[in-house]
Amino acid sequence: MNRLAGWYRGRSLRSRLAMLTAxxxxxxxxxxxxxxWFIVRQRLNDQITQTLAQAPLRLGPDTGIFTCAASPEAALASVAEHRRPVPNRWDIELVATDGSACLPGGADRIVRSQPSDFTTTGVTYRDGSYANGTSARVRVSQIRVSVTGQGPKDFTMLTAVAVDGVEESLQQLALLLAGVAALGVVGAGITGRLVARSALKPVDQLTNAVEHIARTEEVGTTIPVRGDDELARLSSSFNSMSTALANSRERQIRLIADAGHELRTPLTSLRTNVDLLIRSNDTGRPLPEATRTKLLGSMKAQMQELTVLIGDLLQLSRPETSRPEREHTVVALHELVHRAVERARLRGPGLQFALVVDPWYVHGDGPALERAVINLLDNAVKYSPPGGTVQLALQDGRLTVRDHGPGIPPDELQYVFDRFWRSPSSRQLPGSGLGLSIVAQAVQDAGGEVALGPATDGGPGTVATVRLPGQATAP
Incomplete structure (x- = not known):
C-alpha cells in the first residue's frame, strides 16, 4: 500500500487527475x-414467481393423470413406459414423507425435494433444481389426494419452472455490462486525460512563466486570465505578484541610481579636498591657514551631509518587518513638537516661530514621528525668507507647518514625497530629497495622512498638513 501511495504521489498532477477521473x-x-444486473435479475425472478403463482394448487383436468410409484425415479420410469405425453406448463411432482411420488403424464424430469418441504405450511417459494442438475424455481404446498388402492394420502406438491434460460440471459447480461463498463473506463481515462490537459492549461502557462522568470530574471511577465474560477484567481494572483516584483525591482534600481547620484557629489568634493591636502604635504608647500581651515570646514560639512544622507537611506530602506509592534507606544505629540521646534530655532536663528500647540496623544513610533516633524520644520526653515515667520499649529490631531517662502509650483506637488526628488529651483540648497519621503513613511506607519500644498490664505508659502489618530488626554 505504501509503495502504491508513493507511486501515485510520484505521478504528475495531470496523470493523477486523469487517474482520479477514470x-x-x-x-x-x-x-x-x-x-x-440485480434489478433485471429481480424482475425476472418476480416474473417466474408470478408464473408459478398461476399454477393450480389442486389436481384437476389441467394437471393430467398422475402415476404413483415408490420413488420419484420409479414414477418417472413408469410415466415414460406408458408414454402418455401431456404438455405441461409447469413441472408438478407429488412427494410423500415415505419417499413415494406421483408424476403427471408427460413428465420428463423430477424435482429434488428438501426435508424442509415436508414441514412447510401454506405456500412458499424457493430456489431448487431438477435431478439432472438444471436450476429451477419451486413452489412448495401441501395437498391430500386419493391414491388408487391406498385411499387418501398427504403429499407435498412441488411445482417447478426451469430457470436455466434466465440464468443464461443473466450471464450474457453480465458479460455485456462488463464489456460496456470496460469501454466506459477506457473512455473515462481518455476523457480524463483530455479534461486534465484542458483544465491544467493555465497551470502549464503559469509554470512556463515562472520558468521563464527563473531563467531570464525578467520579472513582470504575466499570463492571460480567463474566467473567474480558482485557476483564474491563481493566474490573477501570479500576475499581481509578478507586477509587484517588477515595480519593486524598478524602485530598487531607481533608489540605487538616485543614491549613487546623490553620493557622488559629496564624495567627489571630499576626494578633491583630500587630494589637495595630500598634494600640499607631498610638495612641502603648506596651504595658508585660512585656506586649510576652509578646506577642513568644507570636508566636515560634506561628511555631515553624507551622514545625514546615509541615515535617511537606512530609514527608508528599513522593511516593514523590521519595525515591530513593540516600537508603537503612546506618544505625547505636543511634547515631541516642542522639542522639534527648539532644534529648528537653532537652525534658523533669525526666524520667528508662531506656535499653537494643544495636547494630543497618538500611538506610534516616537523617534520616527519626531524625525518627521523635524524634517517638516527643516523644510520650513530652509525656504523661509530672512526674518520670516514659521507658523505651527497642533489642534485635534491636525498638525500644520506653514512657511512664507516661494512655495511649490502646482505641477510639482505630485512629486514632493518621491525619494530624491528636488525642485529644480531648490537644487542649489542643501538636502538629499529624502526628508519628505521619511515624513510620509513615519506618518503612514502611525495610521495617519500627510499632505503638502499652497497656503490657503492667499499669501506666499507652503502648508504641510499631518493628521494622526489619537486623543487629547493621556490613555
Missing amino acids: AAVAVAIALSALAC
Missing part, C-alpha cells in the same frame, strides 16, 4: 452495472 467514472459505471 477511477470515479469506473466506480460509477460498475455500480450502475451491478444495480442494473
Whole structure:
C-alpha cells in the first residue's frame, strides 16, 4: 500500500487527475452495472414467481393423470413406459414423507425435494433444481389426494419452472455490462486525460512563466486570465505578484541610481579636498591657514551631509518587518513638537516661530514621528525668507507647518514625497530629497495622512498638513 501511495504521489498532477477521473467514472459505471444486473435479475425472478403463482394448487383436468410409484425415479420410469405425453406448463411432482411420488403424464424430469418441504405450511417459494442438475424455481404446498388402492394420502406438491434460460440471459447480461463498463473506463481515462490537459492549461502557462522568470530574471511577465474560477484567481494572483516584483525591482534600481547620484557629489568634493591636502604635504608647500581651515570646514560639512544622507537611506530602506509592534507606544505629540521646534530655532536663528500647540496623544513610533516633524520644520526653515515667520499649529490631531517662502509650483506637488526628488529651483540648497519621503513613511506607519500644498490664505508659502489618530488626554 505504501509503495502504491508513493507511486501515485510520484505521478504528475495531470496523470493523477486523469487517474482520479477514470477511477470515479469506473466506480460509477460498475455500480450502475451491478444495480442494473440485480434489478433485471429481480424482475425476472418476480416474473417466474408470478408464473408459478398461476399454477393450480389442486389436481384437476389441467394437471393430467398422475402415476404413483415408490420413488420419484420409479414414477418417472413408469410415466415414460406408458408414454402418455401431456404438455405441461409447469413441472408438478407429488412427494410423500415415505419417499413415494406421483408424476403427471408427460413428465420428463423430477424435482429434488428438501426435508424442509415436508414441514412447510401454506405456500412458499424457493430456489431448487431438477435431478439432472438444471436450476429451477419451486413452489412448495401441501395437498391430500386419493391414491388408487391406498385411499387418501398427504403429499407435498412441488411445482417447478426451469430457470436455466434466465440464468443464461443473466450471464450474457453480465458479460455485456462488463464489456460496456470496460469501454466506459477506457473512455473515462481518455476523457480524463483530455479534461486534465484542458483544465491544467493555465497551470502549464503559469509554470512556463515562472520558468521563464527563473531563467531570464525578467520579472513582470504575466499570463492571460480567463474566467473567474480558482485557476483564474491563481493566474490573477501570479500576475499581481509578478507586477509587484517588477515595480519593486524598478524602485530598487531607481533608489540605487538616485543614491549613487546623490553620493557622488559629496564624495567627489571630499576626494578633491583630500587630494589637495595630500598634494600640499607631498610638495612641502603648506596651504595658508585660512585656506586649510576652509578646506577642513568644507570636508566636515560634506561628511555631515553624507551622514545625514546615509541615515535617511537606512530609514527608508528599513522593511516593514523590521519595525515591530513593540516600537508603537503612546506618544505625547505636543511634547515631541516642542522639542522639534527648539532644534529648528537653532537652525534658523533669525526666524520667528508662531506656535499653537494643544495636547494630543497618538500611538506610534516616537523617534520616527519626531524625525518627521523635524524634517517638516527643516523644510520650513530652509525656504523661509530672512526674518520670516514659521507658523505651527497642533489642534485635534491636525498638525500644520506653514512657511512664507516661494512655495511649490502646482505641477510639482505630485512629486514632493518621491525619494530624491528636488525642485529644480531648490537644487542649489542643501538636502538629499529624502526628508519628505521619511515624513510620509513615519506618518503612514502611525495610521495617519500627510499632505503638502499652497497656503490657503492667499499669501506666499507652503502648508504641510499631518493628521494622526489619537486623543487629547493621556490613555
